[in-house]
Amino acid sequence: MAKVTKAPAPDHLTMGLFGPxxxxxxxxxxxxxxxxxxxxxxxxxxRVPTVSxxxxxxxxxxxxxxxxxxxRPENAAELLKRxxxxxxxxxxxxxxxxxxxxxxxxxxxxxxxxxxxxTLTFLQHGKVRQLAxxxxxxxxxxEGEGVPGxxxxxxxxxxxxxxxxxxxxxxxxxxxxxxxMKVDGPISxxxxxxxxxxxxxxxxxxxxxxxxxLYFALVGCLSLPVNRGVAALLVPDVQNLLDFVFDRPAxxxxxxxxxxxxxxxxxxxxxxxxxxxxxxxxARMQSRGRQLVRGTAIPxxxxxxxxxxxxxxxxxxxxxxxxxxxxxxxxxxxxxxxxTHLPTRIVTRTISESTGRGKQKVTTERRESFRSxxxxxxxxxxNLALGRPWYAGFRDLMTKINPATGNPFRDRLPFxxxxxxAMIADDTMWDTxxxxxxxxxxxxxxxxxxxxxxxxNKKNPVAMRNRFGGEYDRWRLAFAGSxxxxxxxxxxxxxxxRAGRNQxxxxxxxxxxxxxxxxxxxxxxxxxxxxxxxxxGNRTETTEPTPDQE
Amino acid sequence: xxxVYVTVPVxxxxxxxxREYLETEPLPPPATCYxxxxxxxxxxxxxxxxxxxxxxxxxxxPPTSVVLRTVWRVKKMPLGSPGNTRPDYQQLLTDxxxxxxxxxxxxxxxxxxxxxxxxxxxTHPSSVNRFGGLSLGESTHLVDEVSLLEGKKADSxxxxxxxxxxxxxxxxxxxxxxxxxxxxxxxRYATGSLEExxxxxPPSADRLPIIHxxx
Numbered sequence: 078m079a080k081v082t083k084a085p086a087p088d089h090l091t092m093g094l095f096g097p098x099x100x101x102x103x104x105x106x107x108x109x110x111x112x113x114x115x116x117x118x119x120x121x122x123x124r125v126p127t128v129s130x131x132x133x134x135x136x137x138x139x140x141x142x143x144x145x146x147x148x149r150p151e152n153a154a155e156l157l158k159r160x161x162x163x164x165x166x167x168x169x170x171x172x173x174x175x176x177x178x179x180x181x182x183x184x185x186x187x188x189x190x191x192x193x194x195x196t197l198t199f200l201q202h203g204k205v206r207q208l209a210x211x212x213x214x215x216x217x218x219x220e221g222e223g224v225p226g227x228x229x230x231x232x233x234x235x236x237x238x239x240x241x242x243x244x245x246x247x248x249x250x251x252x253x254x255x256x257x258m259k260v261d262g263p264i265s266x267x268x269x270x271x272x273x274x275x276x277x278x279x280x281x282x283x284x285x286x287x288x289x290x291l292y293f294a295l296v297g298c299l300s301l302p303v304n305r306g307v308a309a310l311l312v313p314d315v316q317n318l319l320d321f322v323f324d325r326p327a328x329x330x331x332x333x334x335x336x337x338x339x340x341x342x343x344x345x346x347x348x349x350x351x352x353x354x355x356x357x358x359x360a361r362m363q364s365r366g367r368q369l370v371r372g373t374a375i376p377x378x379x380x381x382x383x384x385x386x387x388x389x390x391x392x393x394x395x396x397x398x399x400x401x402x403x404x405x406x407x408x409x410x411x412x413x414x415x416x417t418h419l420p421t422r423i424v425t426r427t428i429s430e431s432t433g434r435g436k437q438k439v440t441t442e443r444r445e446s447f448r449s450x451x452x453x454x455x456x457x458x459x460n461l462a463l464g465r466p467w468y469a470g471f472r473d474l475m476t477k478i479n480p481a482t483g484n485p486f487r488d489r490l491p492f493x494x495x496x497x498x499a500m501i502a503d504d505t506m507w508d509t510x511x512x513x514x515x516x517x518x519x520x521x522x523x524x525x526x527x528x529x530x531x532x533x534n535k536k537n538p539v540a541m542r543n544r545f546g547g548e549y550d551r552w553r554l555a556f557a558g559s560x561x562x563x564x565x566x567x568x569x570x571x572x573x574x575r576a577g578r579n580q581x582x583x584x585x586x587x588x589x590x591x592x593x594x595x596x597x598x599x600x601x602x603x604x605x606x607x608x609x610x611x612x613x614g615n616r617t618e619t620t621e622p623t624p625d626q627e
Numbered sequence: 628x629x630x631v632y633v634t635v636p637v638x639x640x641x642x643x644x645x646r647e648y649l650e651t652e653p654l655p656p657p658a659t660c661y662x663x664x665x666x667x668x669x670x671x672x673x674x675x676x677x678x679x680x681x682x683x684x685x686x687x688x689p690p691t692s693v694v695l696r697t698v699w700r701v702k703k704m705p706l707g708s709p710g711n712t713r714p715d716y717q718q719l720l721t722d723x724x725x726x727x728x729x730x731x732x733x734x735x736x737x738x739x740x741x742x743x744x745x746x747x748x749x750t751h752p753s754s755v756n757r758f759g760g761l762s763l764g765e766s767t768h769l770v771d772e773v774s775l776l777e778g779k780k781a782d783s784x785x786x787x788x789x790x791x792x793x794x795x796x797x798x799x800x801x802x803x804x805x806x807x808x809x810x811x812x813x814x815r816y817a818t819g820s821l822e823e824x825x826x827x828x829p830p831s832a833d834r835l836p837i838i839h840x841x842x
Contacts, residue, residue, distance in 0.1 A: 100642070260644070268644045274703055281810070283811070
């Protein structure tokens with residue numbers, strides 16, 4: 078029998094962006110690898126790895142490929158070890174640092190928020206990261222004079238799975254292996270062994286040229302926490318590696334407010350919003366001689382939501398995905414307004430703490446800042462991402478319970494009245510005249526009703542206030558409780574008939590009629606509720622809550 | 628080249644790596660269409676028609692919904708042991724209408740070709756010896772209508788614009804042309820993109836993904 082000669086080990090590894098089997102996550106990972114290599118070139122200067130110690134860089138990044146050149150096959154281990162050591166680091170303060178994700182390393186508080194996102198997505202299992210038992214705190218820079226910075230808690234990390242990942246890619250001689258490797262959740266979230274009883278046979282496997290990008294998906298993607306138990310993993314649609322090395326750092330949040338996301342669609346749109354505003358990226362686009370049309374070159378984002386489920390409460394499972402389409406100016410302009418008028422706010426509260434008892438009791442006060450997010454913006458973001466009217470489903474905010482707090486969403490709406498009012502006053506937020514006129518007509522009718530109540534209770538301000546509250550609840554229940562077009566039309570006409578003369582309707586009633594038809598009445602119901610929540614009369618009609626009430 | 632018109636009321640064409648939260652591709656991959664055609668003609672040897680070129684063309688935009696369903700995760704034997712099932716979410720496409728283009732000019736198997744067998748199945752249904760409900764994707768995703776894209780059927784969709792999965796060097800979709808149903812090492816992919824095309828004109832044969840398997 079003839080002796081089988083083994084093919085020599087490869088002296089390079091080339092990975093193509095559009096190669097067979099390259100999924101969205103693979104491409105994001107390859108983008109992350111390209112970003113890491115660029116960061117190495119930038120930060121290591123003369124010490125950057127070269128082919129066999131010569132002048133040529135040990136890698137080559139083009140629009141569609143990344144090639145690692147080892148010189149001799151047995152040098153693969155050394156190059157990969159250096160690459161992984163640079164790409165996946167842990168700082169002395171126990172914070173994970175991924176240099177491919179930023180041009181300049183962000184402050185510790187931002188790294189702590191990013192680490193929180195990583196430990197809820199890629200690195201959620203205890204076996205793939207070593208975290209301290211006790212929490213440590215780090216503080217954002219104060220937002221203004223006399224305002225304390227937001228405090229972020231994190232657990233110090235001493236190591237994580239990706240750091241040793243290079244060992245899988247090489248054999249004992251230090252040469253690149255050719256065999257397939259097992260893919261698991263920490264490398265590719267959502268990829269699990271199909272049948273645990275047959276792990277060896279039913280695990281997902283991938284070849285080295287696709288496995289290496291999967292390891293760097295940690296860098297190419299963006300993980301952010303929604304709260305302590307929920308996170309979003311944003312996977313950008315990479316189409317050009319040379320562009321992505323500029324795009325990825327621009328996607329990383331840079332302030333306490335930007336690190337706060339409300340849901341998956343919000344995360345995707347905020348990342349696109351940051352990309353559009355980034356001056357470095359804009360300059361790069363211009364320098365490459367491209368036609369700089371705002372938004373058009375912004376990649377789409379596929380965003381996954383991770384949360385515990387009743388059947389797997391010990392881990393955060395993938396439970397939803399949403400795709401934010403590639404940069405659309407109209408869509409991003411509308412989200413820009415939502416972000417301006419309904420932003421994440423840094424709220425300061427005073428906390429009293431007492432020590433000792435009786436005469437020894439000493440009470441001290443300290444001020445603390447925290448992030449308070451909008452409950453309306455996530456709805457708007459999801460609607461924009463799915464191509465629906467931005468106000469669609471507003472009724473849910475009037476009827477549903479916030480699972481994070483256990484309280485109704487509507488309790489939070491008074492804090493957002495000003496923002497909602499600013500949004501509906503903006504003409505660019507409307508697609509048809511009928512939408513705006515429904516809101517204006519309901520406002521006019523409410524103004525009439527409140528005027529009547531004020532007139533009837535001139536001498537009794539307490540009764541006036543109670544009746545204002547009752548009036549609000551009456552129309553809230555009437556609109557939100559409408560399950561059919563007829564019920565809603567009845568409720569709306571009831572309001573119009575009780576409010577007296579309505580100048581908006583008198584002038585533009587013809588524009589309102591299409592909104593009440595069978596195929597549109599649910600949008601009209603959402604608009605009526607939006608009008609109810611955004612109505613700003615005088616101070617006695619609608620009481621603005623104070624920050625302390627949060 | 629042959630066109631087959633197919634409608635499926637409810638379907639999920641699961642992404643290979645999505646083993647938790649079963650996401651669907653926008654249209655059936657070539658491997659799924661190939662399996663459907665084999666089932667249609669009653670062929671049980673999946674390697675019999677390797678080399679066939681298969682491309683799906685989606686005629687509409689099926690709405691996506693999410694359901695909570697039971698999935699099998701075998702942790703211990705025998706299969707019926709408690710703990711081997713769990714709930715999970717699955718994306719479903721509703722009212723899928725598509726045309727599957729089939730070209731057998733590059734087939735490596737023995738005659739008759741898959742194209743000839745599919746045509747024969749339409750003209751002489753009694754000659755087909757098959758079993759089970761005809762499905763596209765999972766066995767529960769039963770096909771509602773199958774017809775040859777000729778004559779009245781071709782006229783009925785004439786002028787419609789569909790989205791075809793065609794080979795493209797910079798394609799944004801990488802769909803399987805051969806699936807390793809146990810692990811994934813044997814799965815083979817084709818890179819392509821969704822391109823608009825007017826029906827019933829067939830696409831160029833060399834842009835149709837080719838069914839091939841691991842050595």
